[in-house]
Amino acid sequence: SAPEGDRLRIAVQKSGRLSAPSLELLTAVGLGFAPAGDRLFCAGENAPVDLLRVRDDDIPGLVADGGCDLGIVGADVLGEFAAGAGVRPPSLLRELGFGRCRLAIALPQGLNWSGPASLAGLRIATSHPRHLAAWLRANAVAAEIVTLSGAVEIAPRLGRADAVCDLVSSGATLAANALREVATVATSQAVLVGRAGGLDAARAAIAGPLLQRLDAVLGVRGSRLVLCQAAREALPALLPLLPEVSTHTVTAIEGDPERISLQALCRRAPDWPALEALRGAGARDLLVLPVERMLA
Ligand code: ATP
Ligand code: MG
Numbered sequence: 001s002a003p004e005g006d007r008l009r010i011a012v013q014k015s016g017r018l019s020a021p022s023l024e025l026l027t028a029v030g031l032g033f034a035p036a037g038d039r040l041f042c043a044g045e046n047a048p049v050d051l052l053r054v055r056d057d058d059i060p061g062l063v064a065d066g067g068c069d070l071g072i073v074g075a076d077v078l079g080e081f082a083a084g085a086g087v088r089p090p091s092l093l094r095e096l097g098f099g100r101c102r103l104a105i106a107l108p109q110g111l112n113w114s115g116p117a118s119l120a121g122l123r124i125a126t127s128h129p130r131h132l133a134a135w136l137r138a139n140a141v142a143a144e145i146v147t148l149s150g151a152v153e154i155a156p157r158l159g160r161a162d163a164v165c166d167l168v169s170s171g172a173t174l175a176a177n178a179l180r181e182v183a184t185v186a187t188s189q190a191v192l193v194g195r196a197g198g199l200d201a202a203r204a205a206i207a208g209p210l211l212q213r214l215d216a217v218l219g220v221r222g223s224r225l226v227l228c229q230a231a232r233e234a235l236p237a238l239l240p241l242l243p244e245v246s247t248h249t250v251t252a253i254e255g256d257p258e259r260i261s262l263q264a265l266c267r268r269a270p271d272w273p274a275l276e277a278l279r280g281a282g283a284r285d286l287l288v289l290p291v292e293r294m295l296a
Helices: 019-028 056-064 075-082 129-138 172-176 201-218 232-241 272-280
Strands: 008-013 049-054 070-074 091-095 101-108 123-126 144-147 163-168 179-188 190-194 224-231 245-253 256-266 284-290
Touching (some): 008 019, 008 056, 008 201, 019 201, 049 056, 056 075, 056 190, 075 091, 075 129, 075 179, 075 190, 091 201, 129 144, 129 163, 129 179, 163 179, 224 232, 232 245, 232 256, 272 284
Parallel strands (some): 008 049, 008 070, 123 163
Antiparallel strands (some): 070 190, 091 190, 101 163, 101 179, 224 256, 224 284, 245 256
């Protein structure tokens, strides 16, 4: 087997919102790992690629100092790290399209909002002090930042802060804590990061093909292959009804010169109204298929 130095090490979140989708993505690019259970380190089963399963906060540092070659982490966590003094942060290699959320300012019911100036003099709890500081500076507001490592949303109820600056996706957590979202500080999604200086030749040789596969997967994320049959003359009416067509192929149906088979790759799924409109325009035997990978 290859010596230790010729293996690629990828840092992923051990348990949390990004864990499952990170592993799914690595599986989609062909990597297999034994069930890790509680283990920190997880050896690849079919490639010289190992996982290090850690807290997400540790991922940018691990990649920055060379403990890991690649990492999957929220852009928000990467941004906090990069805004810190000292180390050269990892480079952002790809946006991964999951873990989407926003870093938002939220206020308890009693507080009025008429713009960022409403925060002047208040205590704002956050796990993202550098993002918040930059946003306050950009808005010329002086407020006190209360840095917490978690449970930010309950800080106002505990009397530790007047407002919060926290990650939000659906807004359910804010609502459950009687907080209302008033401003967006940043948006975030999971990103793939790599060592700022790049990889050595041996590791670059492992990472290169993986990145190509990743692009083959990311490029068709959310895409659907739509198949149907129709009268040849219906074709001009059908195409505009399909959402974001990137390529389409029209094939003759043997023995019936008036009918065609249409195959269209759409960047997103046609919804029910779109399918019904297609049917209304003469499409029959409509099939909508998920697309897993595409090698052009
Ligand atoms: P760890 O134990 O690894 O430190 P954590 O509690 O810091 O875990 P999670 O809550 O699992 O982290 O969130 C990880 C990432 O998921 C966030 O940094 C963010 O990029 C993303 N995310 C997406 N939606 C949300 C949300 N609604 N709340 C918090 N994070 C979200
Ligand atoms: Mg964390």
